[in-house]
Amino acid sequence: MQRPGKGKTPRRPGPKKASNTERDPVGVYCRIRPLGSEDEECCVEMISSTTIQLHAPDGLKANRNGEYKETQYSFKKVFGINTTQLELFEDVAKPLVEDLIHCKNGLLFTYGVTGSGKTFTMTGSPGEGGLLPRSLDMIFNSIGPFQAKRFVFKPDDKNAMEIQSQVDALLERQKRDSQQAVPKTPSSRQKPDPEFADMISPDEACKSENVDEDGCYSVFVSYIEIYNNYIYDLLEDAPYDPIRPKWLGGSTPVRSNEYVPPQSKILREDQNHNMYVAGCTEVEVKSTEEAFEVFWKGQKKRRIANTQLNRESSRSHSVFTIKLAQAPLDADGDHILQDKNQVNVSQLCLVDLAGSERTNRTRAEGSRLREAGNINQSLMTLRTCMEVLRENQMCGTNKMVPYRDSKVTHLFKNYFDGEGKVRMIVCVNPNADDYEETVLVMRFAEMTQEVEVARPVDRPICGLAPGRRHRNQAFRDELSRRLEERGGPSNAVDDRVLMTQLIESLPDLPTCELVDPADDQTLPRLIEVLERRHQIRQMMTEQFNKTANTVKSMLQQFDSQLSAKDYFLHDQQSKLNEKDKVILSQKTEIERLEKKSKTLEYKIDILQKTTDMYEQDKRALQQELETREQRLQSELSERKRMEQRMQGVVTDTRLKWEKECERRVNAKQLEMQNKLWVKDEKLKQLKAIVTESSSGGSAPTERPEKPERPSRERDRNIQQKRSPSPLPKALPVHPKHRRSHSAGGEKWVDHKPPSNLELDTVMQPIIPNAIKVSTPSEKALSKCHKYVLRHQELASDGEIETKLIKGNVFKTRSGGQTVQFTDIETLKQECPLAPSRKRRSGSAEGPAEVEDIENRAPVASTNSSHGYQKRRKP
Incomplete structure (x- = not known):
């Protein structure tokens, strides 16, 4: 791995927005x-x-x-x-x-x-x-x-x-050494640094x-x-x-x-x-x-x-x-x-x-x-x-x-x-x-x-083997040691010392100036000195040749060793080249496999993502299927309940209509019998009047009554039981109506919760002198004597039933207000096609509903503890 940069001040890589860099405070x-x-x-x-x-x-x-x-x-x-x-x-x-x-x-x-x-x-x-x-x-x-x-x-x-x-x-x-200036002498006023x-x-x-x-x-x-x-x-x-x-x-x-x-x-x-x-x-x-x-x-x-x-x-x-x-x-x-x-x-x-x-x-x-x-x-x-x-x-x-x-x-x-x-x-x-x-x-x-x-990051070191300086120094020390063991450097030193000694032992030349022609000592002395110097020179030459031969042999030996080492190095280099080729091929194969592995990993990632998407879709579809099955089951159960309910309603309706038809037939028969009885009475009275007028003021002779038939007598008894009066009378029509006993002169607190619904009917409670509130308060209760609460709930037949819960307002010892409930009035709206139980049972006690048979118009009624108040819906 190589170090980054080209001899420049190292710089941290550019800032990253996704900050994963470790940081240290100043x-x-x-x-x-x-x-x-x-x-x-x-x-x-x-x-x-x-x-x-x-x-x-x-x-x-x-x-x-x-x-x-x-x-x-x-x-x-x-x-x-x-x-x-x-x-x-x-x-x-x-x-x-x-x-x-x-x-x-x-x-x-x-x-x-x-x-x-x-x-x-x-x-x-x-x-x-x-x-x-x-x-x-x-x-x-x-x-x-x-x-x-x-x-x-x-x-x-x-x-x-x-x-x-x-x-x-x-x-x-x-x-730079040649350009070094001569240092200036420091001033006498300044001390050295x-x-x-x-x-x-x-x-x-x-x-x-x-x-x-x-x-x-x-x-x-x-x-x-x-x-x-x-x-x-x-x-x-x-x-x-x-x-x-x-x-x-x-x-x-x-x-x-x-x-x-x-x-x-x-x-x-x-x-x-x-x-x-x-x-x-x-x-x-x-x-x-x-x-x-x-x-x-x-x-x-x-x-x-x-x-x-x-x-x-x-x-x-x-x-x-x-x-x-x-x-x-x-x-x-x-x-x-x-x-x-x-x-x-x-x-x-x-x-x-x-x-x-x-x-x-x-x-x-x-x-x-x-x-x-x-x-x-x-x-x-x-x-x-x-x-x-x-x-x-x-x-x-x-x-x-x-x-x-x-x-x-x-x-x-x-x-x-x-x-x-x-x-x-x-x-x-x-x-x-x-x-x-x-x-x-x-x-x-x-x-x-x-x-x-x-935080600064550590710089990578170059890809060379560590310990290079130490190995180089060890190699130099070992080479010097082996040269000393072979005597090469030591012999060379001895030869140099010997050569120096021989040069120093050379005699100085005597004075060669001849003054006297008869001088016979100067020339022999000069000849002796020259011969001695010649001998020393020969010795130096021999020593030099000897040293040269020694060095030559050493060089030849070094050359042979160097050739052997070169051959060995060449052999090793060839082996290294072969290994490099193998390594290169392996590296190429590894790179190919790495690329293939990356490609497969990429495909696996794609397949995994696709599988995850399909799994999510499968789970979503399963959940939707389960939801629909539950909804279907609920609809089926609801349909079965509706069918059972409709069967019950149809059965009840059939029974109701059968009874109603029987009742109407009986009523019609009674009505016709009554009409016949009335006609008979009128004929009797007319006959009596005619008889009196024909007799001219004489006392009327009583005609013996004709005994009635047993069937008529039975019918009359049944009619008297069903109706308090022999003739049906029309209901009284009053210009003003009082819907309940709450329409007195007292002041009422009309408590109508916000959740109550307005019913589209005339049968609505009318309470005069009332303070209408959605939530009762002490202030409203202190001004009134009566209290009424409107409560709505569903009846058994699904219609809305309104109850008026009434009570009296009393003052407490602590200055507050309390309500004592005394009455409950029920207002209910019914459909004419669904007669009440009393009417279905044929009971003649207290009718709770009046019905216009001919016009089929529904009539609402109120039933309270104070009595009944009825109004026909127009």
Whole structure:
């Protein structure tokens, strides 16, 4: 598996709407600095290792209720006044350095009021090194044995990193070495810069144990400052008039009016949407001392000034960036793999923010006032960005974060979008004079802890076998050992020593000047010396030939071994090629099978979905079938009940009509008999009158009555039993009707529930002087003496039956009202085709219904305990 990116700063993949990315809150720590003197009032108290409490000073203690203001704030960890720089580094910065070595980015910045100890926390002082020098020390202690040579990694101008070959890197080194300028002699007024040994003791050195030994590393550093919302490069070679702290050997903090600032830099966005400073100087460093020296070179150019609150106040935001470029070794473990796709660049930004301050306390004027305004504006923009980020994350909104309103937020936009871990150290001055500013800082820190940043993912390593460097070193050691055992290198060393001794043993040539022709000593001495030198030369030649033969034999032996190894390697290579072919064929087959498996899985998914759809349809149809069967069964049972009911109704109707016909026939017979009897009586009276008139006033002679027939006498008795009067009389017609006894002069409460139905009939209860209510109330009952409730229900034949439940209203002792029910009146409407039971039974007692036989008009009746009241329906 290959690492992503082409030598560029690693970037998290684009944001996903379906957020499955793990997120971590911004880590916020708090550090409390000691008071300047014992006379100062303290307003900060450390409650626990994670909580501090702020006490308002005497002038601000009482609020509106006269109570004391005491607020508590919690952090990831709180460091008290006795915390050492090492303890702070191990808890805060050490995890970021380990992430840097493992290709993860990090951002660490200090925040607080002016004079709260931000620069001391970040930089430190002699004997108490801060987070920055300790981070550099840990990096070089971890990657020291695995560093690449200088200029092997080369940054380009687009925030990316390139790899040069060994030859190009060597030429670059020679070129830079020849261009090295002679260092200038420091001025007599300045002291030498502090060394790294003065900042950190060897006992406090830290090291990461989880370093990839199969990679090569290079460290690049850059140092910028953001002054008045402009970016300046502190490592750029330009004329500068720095103001240095006195403990660094600087002069008094007064800046010259003739100072001209250098050219500002601009922010740009690379192809991976990462922000960087265009044209910023990046220096490759190979040791902690060298990196520390570069840092102090830029630190001397940083803008500081003397204010009322801080003698050496930072007037700008400084950003020290450590870039770590790393690439894996090749398969032999000897050189860096020449593949830009395998280069990873991670960076750690250490930011020292300028302190927030109030101009009414610093009494700033002129340029100091402008600096303070720009500092406060940039810090306000940082607060605004944090607030918008928190609102977007907690409320689900999508507001635009104003990163571009300040260079500080614009530069670190990628970190808050998920490029790495973010840590903040809130520095607090417990002096009561800084209480109001400290409260604002605490609120910002508390709000920042709720902002979440995407957790950086682990970068995959290249697909080479691990332990390549170790195997290469072991091979070299074994080769040297075997050469020493065979005597090759040792004999060669002896031969060189012998040759050196022979050359040194060559006698010096004597003086060859002949002054006296008779001199017979100079020439023999010269001849002797030359012969001796000739002998030594012959010995050297023999020794050289011997050594040459030995080396030749060794070379031949090495050639034979190399040929054997080449043959063996060729054989192994052929076997590997065959295996590769087999593996390739297997891989092809596996890919084919995987594709087939995916296709089958896709088909299975489709079939499963189709089966699920059919199952759902089947269940729906089964439910619908069951519902219809139940409905059919209910309809069948209802039909059977209706048939039984209709059979019963037909049977009852037939019986009713048979009885009714018999009754009507009997009635007609009686009527005809009555008519005949009446005619007979009239004839008798007429005969008597005629007889009296014919007799002329004489006493009428009584005619003996003719005995009636037994049948007529029986019929007359039956008619007298059925009818109280011998002749049917018409019902009296009254102009006014009283439907019930409730039509008296008393006042009634007519309680008619809303559920009652209006019946289309004339037989409706009429209650004068009534108060109609749907719900009874004490007020209505107090005004009346009578109470009636209308109750409707279904009778046995399916008709609506209305009952009037009546009662008297009495007052209770407690002042309330009570009702005592005394009567129930029933109103019922019947159909003429369905005669009542009394009429069917032929009972002559109290007819409850009158029927017009000829016109077939129904008549309603009322039946109450008071009597009967009948009205014919028109």
